[in-house]
Amino acid sequence: MDAAYLRRQGRLWTLSMACHVVPFLGIGVGLLLLNLLAAPVAIVALLHAWIIPELYALRGANVVRSRSQPSEPESIAQGLLGDLLDHDARDLQRSTGLAMQQGELGTWLVGQAGALLVSGRRVYCFCVKATDPDLPPSDRIAHLLLALRSDERGFATVANLAFAGAPWRVRRRLDPEMRDALDAGRRISVRT
Amino acid sequence: MARLIRMDSTGHSTLAEWTAGDQASYEAAVEAFRRELDEGFIAVVDEGEGRATQVRELPLDSELVIMRRPIAGG
Numbered sequence: 001m002d003a004a005y006l007r008r009q010g011r012l013w014t015l016s017m018a019c020h021v022v023p024f025l026g027i028g029v030g031l032l033l034l035n036l037l038a039a040p041v042a043i044v045a046l047l048h049a050w051i052i053p054e055l056y057a058l059r060g061a062n063v064v065r066s067r068s069q070p071s072e073p074e075s076i077a078q079g080l081l082g083d084l085l086d087h088d089a090r091d092l093q094r095s096t097g098l099a100m101q102q103g104e105l106g107t108w109l110v111g112q113a114g115a116l117l118v119s120g121r122r123v124y125c126f127c128v129k130a131t132d133p134d135l136p137p138s139d140r141i142a143h144l145l146l147a148l149r150s151d152e153r154g155f156a157t158v159a160n161l162a163f164a165g166a167p168w169r170v171r172r173r174l175d176p177e178m179r180d181a182l183d184a185g186r187r188i189s190v191r192t
Numbered sequence: 193m194a195r196l197i198r199m200d201s202t203g204h205s206t207l208a209e210w211t212a213g214d215q216a217s218y219e220a221a222v223e224a225f226r227r228e229l230d231e232g233f234i235a236v237v238d239e240g241e242g243r244a245t246q247v248r249e250l251p252l253d254s255e256l257v258i259m260r261r262p263i264a265g266g
Contacts, residue, residue, distance in 0.1 A: 076203025
């Protein structure tokens with residue numbers, strides 16, 4: 001996976017969304033223009049046009065949703081993860097649950113079982129996890145962070161792309177505290 | 193004192209410690225290192241500034257070598 005391939009994937013997702021949305025929009029608007037009595041059916045079609053991208057965005061946001069509660073080993077794991085991050089990234093991780101990492105492909109936000117990549121005007125949601133199911137949450141993040149740091153392209157290749165699209169779509173489906181991390185990632189992505 | 197650690201269900205476990213001048217402790221660390229590789233772990237040295245390197249031999253001069261499990265797409 002390289003930057004060009006990533007952009008192509010992003011465009012394909014945009015095209016796919018358009019293919020889902022435009023027909024329903026057309027049906028909805030067309031029915032309203034043909035006959036107002038068809039309004040209930042038109043509304044259902046317009047709802048489909050709205051909900052399909054929302055469901056995909058929810059799937060994207062779910063990759064970084066927290067999956068386990070803090071435990072006793074978590075404090076030890078949190079210490080190691082903190083050592084791997086610089087001061088700002090450590091603060092961000094503790095407040096949002098996502099570890100920020102600048103890479104060649106863009107700005108990564110790494111969670112326990114997935115990562116968001118902010119690149120250009122899109123956010124790419126990757127589903128990827130450590131293979132040991134018993135790891136505490138911070139160790140899961142450290143696993144992914146080290147894998148990302150040692151081979152970013154390999155990381156993006158192994159991970160499954162769950163969604164790519166506008167950051168605002170994903171943002172509103174994220175846990176509230178994670179939105180700050182996405183905002184920070186977008187700010188850095190715009191600067192670089 | 194350099195450390196070889198493994199990320200596991202306890203947070204992390206220290207597998208070995210060594211110093212550059214102590215050959216015996218280094219050799220014990222190498223043995224533990226190879227055992228972990230054989231178990232399927234991957235060794236990584238974090239170099240700071242967002243960089244890390246995967247290693248197949250235990251580096252004598254690294255402060256911290258971390259053993260991690262492979263990752264997989266979800």
